[in-house]
Amino acid sequence: MMIKNIKEEFPIFKNKINGKELVYLDSANSSQKPQSVIDAVSFFYSNEFANVGRGIYTLAVNASEQYEKTRSNLKNFIGASSDFEIIFTKNATESLNLVASCFGEKFIEKNDEIILTETEHHANYVPWHFLRKRKGAIIKFLPIDEDGNLKVDELEELISNKTKIISITHMSNVTGAITPLEKIIEIAKKNNIPVCVDGTQGAAHLDTDIKKLDCDFYAFSGHKMYGPTGVGLLAIKYKWLEAFGPFMGGGGMIDYVTKKDIAYARGVWKMEAGTMPTAEVVALNESINFINKVGKKNIIEHEKKLTQMALEKLRSNNSVRIIAKPKNQGGVFSFNIDNIHSHDVSTILDQEGIAVRGGHHCCQVLHEVLKINSSVRVSFGVYNNESDIDALCDGIKKCQKIFKK
Amino acid sequence: MNISELYKSIILDHGTSPRNRSRLQTFNHETAGFNPLCGDKVHIFFNLIDNLIDQISFEGEGCAICIASSSIMTEVLKNKSKKEVIAISKYFINVIINKNEAFPIILNQDNKTKLNSFTSIGEFPMRIKCATLPWIAIESELENKNKKIIIDKLN
Numbered sequence: 418m419m420i421k422n423i424k425e426e427f428p429i430f431k432n433k434i435n436g437k438e439l440v441y442l443d444s445a446n447s448s449q450k451p452q453s454v455i456d457a458v459s460f461f462y463s464n465e466f467a468n469v470g471r472g473i474y475t476l477a478v479n480a481s482e483q484y485e486k487t488r489s490n491l492k493n494f495i496g497a498s499s500d501f502e503i504i505f506t507k508n509a510t511e512s513l514n515l516v517a518s519c520f521g522e523k524f525i526e527k528n529d530e531i532i533l534t535e536t537e538h539h540a541n542y543v544p545w546h547f548l549r550k551r552k553g554a555i556i557k558f559l560p561i562d563e564d565g566n567l568k569v570d571e572l573e574e575l576i577s578n579k580t581k582i583i584s585i586t587h588m589s590n591v592t593g594a595i596t597p598l599e600k601i602i603e604i605a606k607k608n609n610i611p612v613c614v615d616g617t618q619g620a621a622h623l624d625t626d627i628k629k630l631d632c633d634f635y636a637f638s639g640h641k642m643y644g645p646t647g648v649g650l651l652a653i654k655y656k657w658l659e660a661f662g663p664f665m666g667g668g669g670m671i672d673y674v675t676k677k678d679i680a681y682a683r684g685v686w687k688m689e690a691g692t693m694p695t696a697e698v699v700a701l702n703e704s705i706n707f708i709n710k711v712g713k714k715n716i717i718e719h720e721k722k723l724t725q726m727a728l729e730k731l732r733s734n735n736s737v738r739i740i741a742k743p744k745n746q747g748g749v750f751s752f753n754i755d756n757i758h759s760h761d762v763s764t765i766l767d768q769e770g771i772a773v774r775g776g777h778h779c780c781q782v783l784h785e786v787l788k789i790n791s792s793v794r795v796s797f798g799v800y801n802n803e804s805d806i807d808a809l810c811d812g813i814k815k816c817q818k819i820f821k822k
Numbered sequence: 823m824n825i826s827e828l829y830k831s832i833i834l835d836h837g838t839s840p841r842n843r844s845r846l847q848t849f850n851h852e853t854a855g856f857n858p859l860c861g862d863k864v865h866i867f868f869n870l871i872d873n874l875i876d877q878i879s880f881e882g883e884g885c886a887i888c889i890a891s892s893s894i895m896t897e898v899l900k901n902k903s904k905k906e907v908i909a910i911s912k913y914f915i916n917v918i919i920n921k922n923e924a925f926p927i928i929l930n931q932d933n934k935t936k937l938n939s940f941t942s943i944g945e946f947p948m949r950i951k952c953a954t955l956p957w958i959a960i961e962s963e964l965e966n967k968n969k970k971i972i973i974d975k976l977n
Binding site for chain 1 (some may be wrong): 838863883884887946
């Protein structure tokens, strides 16, 4: 599958937005879906639907098989060794809540320390804040420099004998800064501290080989990798899955239940209570196929090239301030136009068919550190091309024209 | 909808050069509004003497719509009574969400024009909260509505 014609695979681009061609620059928020993924949802419901892990009739067995096929394909997709299992959740947020809640319940005591970074999305901060409240834990933030790079050199100073876990993003969803995970995990391992990676921005856009990384947890979501909404993923080292108590109670996660005692299911089933997003998990398999057909390496290169091209063009506009300048950057960046608020920019661009996000992108701490109220975020997907960047530049000029009145 | 219908010159004027954007020296009421979606913040100060707003100002960060709405609000509400503030606030929200409804209210033409400049916001539903933010804040202060933000403070 060639990137050049890839837009044709995505039916949404046939629609006009406010009378204009859609220029979708919000893939860090959620990606659009190829026809093959959309068809897979419809096909499953039309021909193969049954709940999984319960019935012993043909439909149920087939559905369970397909559901498990996605699980095993996902393992290959992120390079998980046999040390890892993959748990299905609702979204990456739930995956991170699962880690914070289950890890915290067992291993966090009063005054124990959790290390996060200043760039974390609220999904990788608020669940740890709950622990701070519930258990009296302490949260430390690894700072960034003025260009938006994590000060990895300061990590060792932050670590103490009270540090119980490090939870860190794979890539900032605001600045696009790619975390030097190898270095951080090396330091963590040396100090015997487990590492949880928020891979929400990484899974579909960066090289993801968790066996090589040797992290303990890797949280990501299907809807950001051209898959359906409603599916989150958590790759978890088997030893932690064994050590954790269940996250939620209900059907499917038990071995037996009496009036007195309850025995929990083993393995991933312990963590998958109630009916799961069956059709979405099955269709997620198609999104893995899609990425593999295009080639992850090609996607990474394509998005990197677009980012550099866009940054170069935007920097030639004297009123545009790119909010960070990370050393290693993925397909995301954020900017502000002098004297125009990000929400005004977003509304004006929308009238031109351009979808960008204005605001703090669920990263208020990062915005506070960078001393800005909000920003406009541009993020690329496989379907973007050079003409999208030209449209963005024209849209920015339109914003400036309106506010010059 | 043409984008210039939203960004009318009066809104751009107040949005980029807001009036009464400061902290009052003396005030006996203050209230704040916060939009978690975009991070817009307004903090309103006013001095209520004999049931009349004697002085009113605001501080805040936000988009042109939010800042213009706050600026215009401080101009319109000066020397108005509590009751009038609530009525004007209702009028303003009506202007935005239901343009056709007649609303009996005592406002001079200048103030009416200012408030009516927000009529097109209804066409941009995601931006309605930008315009209503300062009005909801002052309404909740005057009506003592318990709409305070709950902050999960550390001990």
